[in-house]
Amino acid sequence: MSFGVVMICHTALDRVAQVARFWAAGGVPVAIHLDAAVPDVAFDALRRSLADVDAVGFTRRYRCAWGTWSLVAAAQAGAEMILSRAPHVGHAYLTSGACLPLRPVADLADYLAACPDTDFIESATTADTEWTIGGLDIERFTLRFPFGWKTQRRLFDAYVDLQRRLGFRRRIPSGITPHLGSQWWCLSRKTLSAILTDPDRGRYDRYFRRVWIPDESYFQTLARRHSDRIESRSLTLARFDALGKPYVFYDDHQKVLRRSGFFVARKIWPGAEGLYRGFLSPDLERSRAEPDPMPLERLFRAATERRLRGRPGLYMQSRLPRRDREQGKTAAPYSVFQGFGELFEDFGGWLAQQIPADVHGHLFAPGRAEFAGGQRGFRGGLSDSARLRDYDPRAFLTSLIWNSRGTRQCFLFGPRDAQEINWFIATDPQAQISVISGAWVVPLFRAGGDFAAIRQEATRLHRIETRHLEILRSVHTQARLRIWTLADFLDDPATPLQAIVDEISPRRQQPLTTLPQMVDLTGFGGFLQKLRNQGLQPRLIGNFPIGHEAMLRGPVLPAARNT
Template sequence: MSARLGCIMLVHTALDRAAQVARFWAEAGSPVVIHVDARVGRAENQRLADALRDFPQVRFSTRYRCEWGTWSLVAAMQAASTEMLRAFPDVQHVFAASGACLPLRPVAELAGWLARHPDTDFIESVNVADVNWTKGGLSDERFAFHFPFAYKRHKWLFDRAVDLQRRMGVRRDLPDGIEPHIGSQWWCLTRETLGAILNDPSRPVFERYFRRVWIPDESYFQTLARLYARKIESRSLTLGKFDHQGRPHVFYDDHLQLLRRSGCFVARKIWPGAGRLYEHFLTSQASEDPEAEPQPSRIDRHFARATLQRVRGRPGLYMASRFPAKDRENGKTAEPYSVFQGFSEVFQDFEGWLAAVAKCRVHGHLFAPHKAEFSGREKVFAGGLSDKASLRDYNPRAFLTNLLWATRGERQCFQLGPADNTGAKHELLWFMATDSNAQISVISGAWAVPLYHAGGDMAAIRREAARLQRIETEMLEVLRSPWVRARIRIWTLAEFLENPTEPLHTLFDEIAPHQQARMIRIPERVDLSGFGAFLQELRNRGMQPVLMGDFPMNPSGTDLSIKVK
């Protein structure tokens, strides 16, 4: 193959992998000029040179001590490019790569593809005024301010210098004739364009300016190429993906098929330990379509999904990176669930009835004071959750979200009441009320039914009734808040018992919408004969029971059959 494509490589770590890649380029007939970071030790640098000694078309350029975001990276690329143009006059395109780059297709395919675009420079070059993907809070300021301090090594000084220049209104003058552009530092330029940049009489002026620009390796060639290129395609031929923080994605062995589908010529950033990737791609296997265009868009959706999952996570899964921050979760809980307040007090064996007819998991009072009443009264439930109240109450919200995460695919239902532990200021209830997955159904005043059946000292019952009514009043205020996102239904005990068929029918349709229609019986209601007189006795003793509604002294019976569709 005629040596029309040359590669410059910037290397600072994993020199053994860099040697493999350089050998791949050289064996295909492409000259390679390697810049080794001056921070690399002499012995390690010598081992790299010895590994490539058999390839006369592999050269090494003057070494610079490189640091992220500084002029040293541009100087390294200038040195390697100068050596490439000097030593290999037949090279027509120069491809810039790093030691972490990996060719994905044979070099001959890239050389042939470039031969079909002889006058085109492939360099991402976007006007800084039109860029919306810069990270770190600096866009046009990177060209307007002076940046004498390295960001990673002297971050405090860097930030103070930026703040000072903002207060002083510093604006640097641009060299005549240039308009700032930025883009990826991994480009592929024609010999004519690259030579014009390196030999420009104004190069000292440009260098003096760009030395104090922030991240000049992403702007020096990108800006000056606009002065000399006959035709620019503003894109990099190197596949590189970045996350929401501007950091590059690292490719591992399990990305093999993804990289193959991209059709790209080169990818970065490859993990040095990805032996399978290096073994697969550093062979001269021709592609199915040697003239195929690189199509990184084929895999964009995978990275978009990965970024979304990293930023937002999965619904109901609390990651350490987001756990401390309120409202940064992607959905409070993992699955829809139902909360019933007052139903187990009104109906006998409400849990068993609902589990049988709706085919769902029905718990008792998960937040009862003495313990968590799991379905079947298990001591340890899904996800290793214990029924011990002390463990549950350490973080009731995490207890609920863990239970729902561990039982994904199965509808969870549980009972709640004013005697349960919902945390200070009903913190847990607020959490559920603002959760769009929650369905909360309340029969207000139903807590009085167990008091009625318990009997005993009426004075003590009156005090307990007053306490529970006060708590439930606060709970109802939460459920009627304008911030509520859950599906809330509230009935007074009196209006519910007038016609329990309709609300149970509605709740059943929501919990089990795909169940086949059949005739069932609603659960048997507890005996409420004399309950009206009980409420009157509470009034007589100075406690006004208001949450039950207008409950009659002798309530009539109700129809116990319900047709479920």
């Protein structure tokens, strides 16, 4: 027992000739169908190039179009040629001009000889398959499709819509149940002969001429009618992406293809010289391995996942996700400090000494992005320009985090900064946000000047921070959050600072030996009372009585931490 190969070809005729010679050299008869759209000059050149190979024949030519009956007619013509010219073959294997054998011919011959009555063809009902693309499942069998989906899309959609509106339904011929599957099959001589000589073939052919994508349903359906044993799988490695387009294999996929165990693969890039040279070699090592799709399935699933969801925190032009549909907003954990820069002298310098991190100033300050060390630019080509940053604050932050992976990023934030980023940060699980509410009042206290202007600015900042805290406390917040009022924080600054450092750098495992220098708050209680007397109630500051600042002139660590 042997087998024959049907090749449906459109382009890359030099590769077609190369593969046909490989099959013929292994004693396999080959029937080539060349698309009628290919110029006669190219067809004649292909015939001349294979004139010395007796095992190769050429079928009647049809003008093939995607998803149309012509592809079934081409396969029928090739199958009829194989069955009539090679009475010794036990199977016919349908391939394309973009297919490439992955194993020696003898491997496939032995495999098919061991199961002479088995048909290898994917065949499942619409209710049992989820790979149909385009929104048409059972309707592809109950509506008419006289227009090409690719070449006449508007007419195609309009005619489908009209049939739906009119309630039109085609009657499926008796004796068959529509099935779907890959068009690349390997059928036994018995089953294929029964399909091609079926007394009702004319009726079935007329029906499938108006089915959508009949090359994925004609043989798949009729094999169920005539086959004694179907293996619902293909011996050809062919995988499709989320849009229904086939994956293309290149030279760097050689190891993956070799490990797959499949006998044939499509779709091969015509320029993959390494693949054609390696797999069409007469010295190819034989194997008894069973085709195993699982390693490749994992690879394809990972590729599909990467394409559809991307990598956490990476926003690519080819896959810009919808808002809140990302696979992770940012690429790595980062820390945001609100109120600390106002309360402590050089808080950033102190924090940089405690943890391995890039400690920035106010990245969203009105004037410019205050990068660590006063840099005018940062990793990834980020500029400190406020105008560029505010054009897309989310892109600015995600780019900063992505391009700094491996180094913790910390920055200051407050009500004086641009606020557009606050929702994004609040809903980012990678963010660690520490807030001393009401600390914005400290710079007002230290600045002095016209108190009416101070009160007006205090009212504005109070309102901004109130809105920000409402966002942080919403049910949608996913950031790790710590909030203290200014009064509560000043009662014991060492404990929250230790907790913050421990969370950022858990391996540090040592207590703080120094605290950042706090600004001089002498007279701060009276300043707050004056604001209250002017009608402003700074609730965000907490309960800060007059005279309380006397306790804050020299903040020290608890005795237990002075080691």
